[in-house]
Every structure is written in C-alpha cells, then in structure tokens.
Amino acid sequence: MxxxxxxxxxxxxxxxxxxxxxxxxxxxxxxxxxxxxxxxxxxxxxxxxLPQIETPKEKALKRELANMEIQYDILNKKMDQVNAVLTDIEDRDNNIYRLYFEANPIPEEVRRAGFGGINRYKDLEGYDNSELIIKSNKRMDVITKQLVVQSRSLDEIAVLAEDKEKLLAAIPAIQPVRNKDLSRIASGYGWRSDPFTKARKFHYGMDFTSPRGTPIYATGDGVIERADSRSTGYGNHIRIDHGYGYTSLYAHLYKYNVKKGQRVKRGDVIGFVGSTGRSQAPHLHYEIFKDGERINPINFYYGNLSPAEFNEILQKSQQENQSLD
The missing domain is CATH 1.20.5 (Single alpha-helices involved in coiled-coils or other helix-helix interfaces)
Structure with a gap:
C-alpha cells in the first residue's frame, strides 16, 4: 500500500x-x-x-579454430608419412621395376608436376587461416596426382610383367629328353661327320640318343605348328611355335602325342624317340630357331640342369664327332 x-x-x-x-x-x-x-x-x-572480454560464441569459435589447427597439423604429419612411402615406391619403380622390364623411368618433373591455369584455391582465400588451409590442400592435391602417376606406372608394369612371364614360359628352356633317359649326347651343334657320306657337314641341332619310345618333352609353351613327316630327312617330326620369334623342332620320332594346332605347356609329352627319316639309330634330333635362323640349343637348357650337368653336356656337345643324321 x-x-x-x-x-x-x-x-x-x-x-x-x-x-x-x-x-x-x-x-x-x-x-x-x-x-x-x-x-x-x-x-x-x-x-x-574490450579485448579482454570474450563472448561465449567467441570462446567457442576460438576453441573450434584451435582444434582445426591441431587437426591440420596432424593431417600434414600424415601427409609427410604418405609422401615418404610414396617416394620409396617411386624410387623402386624407376630403379628396379621399370629397369627390369626395360621400360623408361618416369621423369621427376612428371612425378612432381603441379597444377597450372586458374587459381584452384580462390574459395579458400580471405580467412584468418587461409594460408594453412591452402597449403594443406595443395599438398594433398600434389600427393593425389603423384599417386595417380604411380598407379598408372604400376598398371604398365603389371602388363609388362604378364608379357614377361609369358615370354619366360615360351622360351625353349629345358632339355627335350630327361637325363635319366639318355644313353648319351651323340652330337652337338657345329661341324660334324655325316654318318652316311662321311663328309664334314654342319649339324644344326643336337642329337640325344635314347631307346625307341623314350618320352620327348615340349621345351617351352607354344602351339604345335607341324606334326608330320613331310620334311626331307627329319622323318616324323614336330615343330612348336613358341611366339616371340622362337620355334623348336623335334625330329626322327617313333610316334606323336600331339596334333597340329594344339597348345602345349613346357614339360608336356609331345612324342616319343624313334629313328624315322634320315637317321642311323634311335635318337632325337633337336633344333631351335630364332626369327627363322637356327641357333645353338646348348644355350637353352638352364631350366632343368644344374651347373655341373650343364658343363658336362656342353663339353660333350663341343666334341667334333659323327652325327646320327
């Protein structure tokens, strides 16, 4: 009141x-x-x-900004680790992988190339931490581009490796008759005495003496090009097209185990030792062609011979004796 x-x-x-x-x-x-x-x-x-007085919103924004700076610092450290690993992969790629598969190394300027043209980071300008944000984004973009370049390089290496694997599987690289089945190495590649005329004649293959019916093995992957007796002197014979310019020939066979057009793998039994055609005794006459030229088969037995076995067969093949065909 x-x-x-x-x-x-x-x-x-x-x-x-x-x-x-x-x-x-x-x-x-x-x-x-x-x-x-x-x-x-x-x-x-x-x-x-008043600078010493902060609003709750300002305090929250400052905490958020401080947390963002910490996260960007962590991100940059992670990018340092990724970049170190990527640099190691690039080094191995240039100096091991590409060197092994005879591919040109990728130039450093291609791997480290930046981005030209328009300003990609214009939207990130004008803020208190624009420099930090732009720098981190640039690093991320460069690393991403390096990864793309490296990924494409490894794709190329994978193709080269697959082709190299096919090449290594195709090259005639084993002995066509196993050592345990051999009676002896009758004759090697070079000048030999003809068993019929006794004249000195160049022998273009190697003769493996074995009993009639001894298995003969494909020396590399390929396709049966011929399996017939329509070649003078060879009798029943097989030719395998290995691709990459290589062809192998197996002559004087007793019988075939394959037919024309059939694909075979190294180590498959393709026929059996005989004495057909111009032959003096059961044996396998074996030849290798590279780009249509006959070459010495002795250089292609690294796939199943030890160094000692190879030295022994090398010495026997170099003896100028009488061939069997």
Whole structure:
C-alpha cells in the first residue's frame, strides 16, 4: 500500500493530501526506462569492444579454430608419412621395376608436376587461416596426382610383367629328353661327320640318343605348328611355335602325342624317340630357331640342369664327332 503524503496549507491552516499528477508519473517512468536501456546499450558496446572480454560464441569459435589447427597439423604429419612411402615406391619403380622390364623411368618433373591455369584455391582465400588451409590442400592435391602417376606406372608394369612371364614360359628352356633317359649326347651343334657320306657337314641341332619310345618333352609353351613327316630327312617330326620369334623342332620320332594346332605347356609329352627319316639309330634330333635362323640349343637348357650337368653336356656337345643324321 502506497504511503499518502500531506502538505501544510498556510492559508487554511490545515494539512492537505498531495495529489500526484498522472503526466509526471508517466514521464518519470519513461525516463527510468530510457536510462536503463541506454545504460544497457553502452554496457553492451563496451562488452563487445574490450579485448579482454570474450563472448561465449567467441570462446567457442576460438576453441573450434584451435582444434582445426591441431587437426591440420596432424593431417600434414600424415601427409609427410604418405609422401615418404610414396617416394620409396617411386624410387623402386624407376630403379628396379621399370629397369627390369626395360621400360623408361618416369621423369621427376612428371612425378612432381603441379597444377597450372586458374587459381584452384580462390574459395579458400580471405580467412584468418587461409594460408594453412591452402597449403594443406595443395599438398594433398600434389600427393593425389603423384599417386595417380604411380598407379598408372604400376598398371604398365603389371602388363609388362604378364608379357614377361609369358615370354619366360615360351622360351625353349629345358632339355627335350630327361637325363635319366639318355644313353648319351651323340652330337652337338657345329661341324660334324655325316654318318652316311662321311663328309664334314654342319649339324644344326643336337642329337640325344635314347631307346625307341623314350618320352620327348615340349621345351617351352607354344602351339604345335607341324606334326608330320613331310620334311626331307627329319622323318616324323614336330615343330612348336613358341611366339616371340622362337620355334623348336623335334625330329626322327617313333610316334606323336600331339596334333597340329594344339597348345602345349613346357614339360608336356609331345612324342616319343624313334629313328624315322634320315637317321642311323634311335635318337632325337633337336633344333631351335630364332626369327627363322637356327641357333645353338646348348644355350637353352638352364631350366632343368644344374651347373655341373650343364658343363658336362656342353663339353660333350663341343666334341667334333659323327652325327646320327
């Protein structure tokens, strides 16, 4: 309950009640509200502009920014690790893989090439940490490009390796008759005495003496090009096209175990030793062609002979004796 105030009226010599005017009461209230609002506004301005005073939102943003900087630092360290591993792979790729498969090394300027043209990072400019963000993005883009270059290189190496594997499987690389089945190496590649004319004649293959019916093995992967007796002097014979310019010939066979057009693998039994055609005794006459030219088969037995066995067969093949065909 509000207090009632009085004043002394000297004219009437009595106390009269003080009547408050409504206009003054409203004006007083209005001034109070304006004063409070003005004071609040001034306080807010001071609060926002004093450097030592931070709003909760500013504090949250600062914490978020600090966390972002930590994450970018961790990201850069991880990129350092990835780059170290990638550099090692690139080094092995250039100096081992590509060298082995006779492919040209990838130039360093291709591996480390940047990005020209328009500014790819324009949208990242204008922020407090733009430099950090742009630098990290540039590193990530360069590493990504290096990975793409390396990936394509390994794809190329995979194709070369597959082709190399096919080449190694195709080259005639084993002895066509096993050592345990051999009676002897009758004659090697070179000048020999003809068994029929006794004249000195060049012998273009190697003769492996074995009993009639001894298995003969394909010396490399390939396709049977011929399996017939329609070649002068060879009798029943087989020719295998190994691809890559290599052909192997097996002559004087007793019988065949394959037919023309058949694909064979190294080590498959293709026929059996005989004495057909121009032959003096059961044996296998074996030849190798490279790009249509006969070459010495002695250089192609590394697939199933030990060094000692190879030296022994080399010495026997170099003896100028009488051939069997």
């Amino acid at each position: 509000s207090k009632v105030k009085y004043y002394y009226d000297s004219d009437t010599l009595s106390y009269r009640k003080i009547e408050r005017k409504k206009g003054r009461r409203f004006g007083f209230t209005f001034l109070i509200v304006i004063g409070v609002a003005l004071a609040g506004f001034l306080f807010h301005i001071l609060y926002l502009n």
